[in-house]
Amino acid sequence: MEQILANGIYLGSQYAMIALGLTLIFALMNVLNFAHGQMYVIGGFVTYTFYGQWGVPFVLALVMSCVTLAIIGALIEKFLFAPVIKGSAREESTMLLAAGIAFLLDALILLIFGEKQRGVPKIVDGVFNYDFRLIMPYDRILICVLAILSIVAFIGLMQYSKTGRALRALAQDRIAAQLMGVNVDRYSMIGFALGAMLAGLVGGLLVTITGVNLGMGGATSIKAFMMVMIGGAGVISGAIWGGIILGFMEAIGLAVLSQYGDITYLLIFVSLMIFLAIRPQGLMGKPWG
Amino acid sequence: MQRRTLIKVALTAVTLTALQSTTALAENSVLKIGFVGVTSGPAAAWGISNQRSMEARAAWINETGGYKIGDTTYDIEIVSFDDQKDPKRAIAGMEKMAQEGIHYVVGPNVDDGAAAVRPVAEANGIMYFPYAFPKSLYQAPASNAVLGMVANYQSGPSIYKHLMENEGVKTVAFIAANESDPLSQRDGGVAAAKALGLEVVSDTVTYQVDTTDFTPVLTPVMRSRPDLLVLSGVSPANAPQLIRSARELGFEGIISTETAQDAGVLAEGAGDLANGFISVGGASTPELASPMMNEFVQRYTDMFGEYNDESNTKVYALEYILETLKAKPSAITDVEAFKATMDTFEAPNPYMKGDAKLRYVGMTSFGQRRQVAVPLVVNVYQDGAFETLFVAEVD
Structure with a gap:
């Protein structure tokens, strides 16, 4: 039981971080960013290059992941999403654009970083072992703590900074925010950059545990969408709860159902379908959008 | 006058260029060999090591004057198709090979893809070298698939x-x-x-x-x-x-x-924790690799920036195709002649030291010779490199 709890907390914290960026972008721009997973992968590869290849301190490599992804996110928003959103009222346009960007990023990742699985040296050695009832490597504990701290910092930024207030206003009512003097174009770009930066941050954190390869993007996006659906699209607290719930479902399923084969995700998907049939807006979402 | 001169110069240049390219093309005929496999997604490393092995070897052959089969010397052209590990795409890839008149294809990399392309390969006279293990692909009445590794x-x-x-x-x-x-x-x-x-x-x-x-x-x-x-x-x-x-x-x-695994990937992802890990590899460990294998590794690295240890096995399929065609030149367009040659084919294995041979095996597992005889090299990972644990042969 202790191991299941620990695995659940660890998985939940990393999943919540992945979902946060996705839901932020959706809240601000009503864009389903299918390229979110690819952004996560790029974050992992940037940290791999700086920390694993060039020997730059891990924290600095992590900062480089954040900065790189923030720049990529800002450019994507300014030159791709913003013109499409202005020029087309149809939601499919942004969805197709996001899918196209995902393919493009996949191709670029293959070209720049290659096809191989990559990993970096452990940032902390050693394993916490409580009588074989609870085993957790120290680097996972550290990453889990960093992920939780990052979530807290993000919530603080959204709640107490001028940028955060502007972003929340934008998410609540774009026109009202504009009428109140919020520079919608600027804050849309900042919001998208922030969402991409979160993907880069979690990619950089997790490359120390899971490594990174070019095929991770699509699967990461799907999991992120599941968390957002559970928690409620466009709601920050919903993304966090969605991540935690998915993390615990996975940890419990893998521990309890292992003798029946790989049915954990089958049950998670069935549960998700039933849940959405009963509450289509998710846990925290509002029925009216 | 100046205009006329300009036209003359331009015409002469065009003619010379055309003649030059015709001469270049006329130097060697082109033999196309196909590759259908996964070069994107999580399993991309499997297919990319295949594709790059073929491209590195083809570039090497072309650079050194081409490959002589019968009385003709060929430049080797690799035609690749990413099946994305999707059987439907694998079928599309094999159909593309058929449309291009290709009779020899390496891949697919996985079981369902290899099974899916079988009807297309058989209908279009294509021999293919999958990295998939279902015995039905290699046992009669199937006869067009040749297992490219040890199962x-x-x-x-x-x-x-x-x-x-x-x-x-x-x-x-x-x-x-x-x-x-x-x-x-x-x-x-x-x-x-x-x-x-x-x-x-x-x-x-x-x-x-x-x-x-x-x-x-x-x-x-x-x-x-x-x-x-x-x-x-x-x-x-x-x-x-x-x-x-x-x-x-x-x-x-x-x-x-x-x-097959890659020592560099293990070193990065698991470090010393991977010490003692046992996997199946090819003939690249120092005690087995021939100078030609070492040169292949060097050329691959020069071409793509980094070698992949999986290519120790993947290097063989193209060599088998070319050597068998050399032994039976009419098989270039006639796969039945290729099949007939497989039973008796034997050539020196250029990638291994000693007197190792390229030959087709599989009688014990499949009842017919539908497997390339790559050495069964069992490796153990130790401190960033593979060491040979033992070597065996497959019949």
């Missing part, structure tokens, strides 16, 4: 037997990804282990192909405390993470797989 049901028993005799292994646990290739390899491994008298203490645990964190997946396996943990059909992307998680969970036994 797990051939390597697994050798590894288990070696470990029983030399390491005192008595219990074994299997873990596999939840898709066709790893699951069938797991089932084959379980049967082989039981047949050898090993006690199988866990064989039900599977994981999603896209799993990135294996600690929760491995926790129940570790409770069974096996002497040997077999990572059935594990992809190079997942192997380091599985090894790392198992060791961090306190597993002190032996870990092995029957698929």
